[in-house]
Amino acid sequence: MQITSPAFKENARRALSDAQLQKALGHVRSGFIDKRQYAVEALPEFDALRDSARAIKDHTLAHLDLYLEAYEEKVKKAGGYVHWAETAADARNVILEICRAAGARTVTKGKSMITEEIGLNEFLEKEGVRPVETDLGEYIIQLRGEHPSHIIAPAVHLTRDQVEADFRRAHDHLPVARDLSEPESLLGEARRVLRYQYFQADVGITGANFLVAETGSSIIVTNEGNGDLTQILPRVHVVVASIEKIVPTLEDVSQILRLLARSATGQDMSVYTTLSTGPRRPGDPDGPDEYHVVLVDNGRSSMLGTEFQDMLRCIRCGACMNHCPVYHAVGGHAYGWVYPGPMGAVLTPSLVGVDKAGHLPNASTFCGRCEAVCPMRIPLPKMMRHWRxxxxxxxxxxxxxxxxxxxxxxxARRPKLYRLASSFGIPLLSFFKGRKGSFRYLPLAGGWTRHREMPAPEGRTFMQQWRDRDAQKQEARA
Amino acid sequence: MSGREAILNKVRAAIGTAPEDAARAKIVKKRLANPPVGVIPARGQLPEEERVALFCLMAAKVSATVERVRKPGDVPKTVAAYLRSRNLPASVRMGADERLETMPWKALKSLEVKHGPATADDEVGVSHAIAGVAETGTVVLHSGGANPTTVNFLPEHHIVVVDAKEIAGDLESVFARLRQTFGKGKMPRTVNLITGPSRSGDIEQKLLLGAHGPRALHLIVVDGG
Amino acid sequence: MKSERVEESRRVGLFVTCLVDLFRPTVGFASVKLLENAGCQVDVPMAQTCCGQPAYNSGDRADAIAIARNTIEAFEDYDYVVTPSGSCAGMLKKHYPSLFKGDPRWEARAEAFAAKVHELVSFLVDVLGVRSVGAAHAGTVTYHDSCSGLRELGIREQPRNLLASVSGLELKEMRDSDVCCGFGGTFCVKYPEISNRIVEEKTANIRAAGAETLLAGDLGCLMNMAGKLERQGIDVKVRHVAEVLAGMDDGPAIGRGKG
Known part of the structure; x- marks a missing residue:
């Protein structure tokens, strides 16, 4: 996918003047924050679980090589294949080879940010394999030729009218007079159209929320059930996951699961948490014949051992962007690559280079709300500052x-000089304010005065007045 | 150098370790062999009757419907009543689960019971869960001939039978039980933790049931199972 | 003013903050008054300038460190360092130590300094045990929780508790009082359009609260919100919370003239 992060400012400006987008972004504010708050308050152990989860991930990252090896061994024992991909290109090629070997013409896909990161869809299409996104939001944006604007709500930037128009355009085999005015009817139509695709597909590709070293299982957490149909109906199931998804044991998974859905959507638990281990077993009446895991590095190992390592704890819940005033203002596409919001502001420079993504860690007020809600206690503002x-x-x-x-x-480094300059400059500035108390325009402060008045100084500086007060006191004493 | 070695070498270099570091290997081995238990919410740590009640409450909170029956023999007529109340055809799909097999389905002459994995045309699936989780109202199922995974996802209505005595307080207890059943470090192909019927909020964050999986999840809790 | 705890030594160095020094000296004098009323001996070291956040948050560690050293040296001799800003207090208390991590000469000094730093209102309430300020303010106010004070220092109830002791004052909470106002230091000039969108959201909530006066504990946020309210023609007066608590709220509000 093309990176437009260097044009963040222009992207943001366009987003701010896009009325449809601004209307849709209202749903982020109303849809996520209260629900999360409610779910968190209903679980007294939430903060203890955050500490527990952080410790689990820190432990795992400190022993990542060993857990990766243990995980691989278990996958193989269960009859699955593990492929290691250093780069995005390696990952794309491995997946294409699997599709070719399966004679695949159509692949269904469950929602996966890592396949966005490696640009899988465009690549497969170019190579003659048709990828079909099955998550409702992903399906909608695929019809539009767009990319997700949010990591758990990919189509959050759209209104229902836009979706209706897309469905009418894409599903032109259906009666024109059908009623699509309600989200229910849109969902029903997507369900029917996609149901057919699941049975057509030769390969199903999903991501993974966790890879469990203890059992060699991959885990997906979804609400729609599309990820499950994607992996049980086609003959081949391919899991694409980055290396930091490893978690040691099922007990460890349990800890993090309690944080994931609550932080993401305010659910206690997502509807479907599915553990997949190897291909179908002898006697199983359904499930895939082949099970492949593509382990992707693509820059993660370069974050290990640096001031950005904590970012590898991220479980992609989206709470940081749901609570980010900058994300609320401009939406996800303005960030210009796969990962938006605060987690994107830290991760994107790591993965594509700070020369391209430099705006992202700067476009933050450091309000700290992201860190306050992060279930994995990732110090996001601190890491944005490191990028700066x-x-x-x-x-x-x-x-x-x-x-x-x-x-x-x-x-600022020279108090005496500072005092001198301010005791001269401030009364002067104050003099120009006239009777009004604020400036409509101020030279060198156009960024400020374009949108708001600049309150004027009251008069002399505090330090000038304080010195006078001190002098008076001493005189009185003398 | 293979991708595998390249990645592992980079990881080791970043961590600052040698592959033969025995102390680290021991720590990892120990954790995998004896997984430490973390924070367990007090919510589900209740005596059986209250635990089952919590399970029913939590399941209803996520839009599942819940019924309790006294004994396994009551399940077929409860299923039939559910079908009638929803105006559904008198036909269900199920696997070869022993607990389901021994129930008096034949006594209901008008009810068709189809066996084997689900197809696109099945409207109602019946499964027997291996466990429930009270803290979240979750049912746990696994793949195999007894309860094919397609039955969990293809039909519009999914009826899940769960024995009251199999309802655990927390997720960890269920995983411990899976470990007992299948052996340490081993798992069936698919384990499904299902919490309510399928849903999506992808259009304007409005929550709608029945996205790709079942539109309705009906739980039958068997008390004397 | 009643103070429940009595301590022998209460020499307070007031870190005025650059914005208060330059733009709103009244806040400085209000702080002095509140501290003196609570039994503190207040001093204002002349060697202070700014806490260094503009440099620190722009990635300029070298200048941030130089400024931090000046500040630490200027305030080391006091029992407490108090400042009428959650943002600057957060910088002095939470971030100075991290600037000197691993520096054998400065790490311990920075830690010792940080331990003495307090934001004004939380100092009054949490350290001095002040429960009531004996001020009067006839009218309705709404309170904006500035980000650093709220999330770095846990300041939420302290200002509300003291405001409750002001006779005649009625607090009308706004929606999302804990959401950023869009100031963000240099952010508001680096990304003016985004900052504007965020502050518009804030002023809409302020207007909806229907209070006559907006209060907060950070002058940066206050200038941002006052500037926007003024530009939008929304008639809400804006003051630092210390002005009301000290009973020094008879002069023009922030951004307002005498006329």
């Missing part, structure tokens, strides 16, 4: 910012 530090030390931020900062720092 790297940008600064490499001279990647705009020259005007750097010079402005330098000039300010020259004063």
């Amino acid at each position: 530090e790297r940008e600064f030390s490499r001279g990647l931020n705009p020259a005007t910012q750097r010079y402005g900062l330098r000039a300010w720092a020259m004063f």
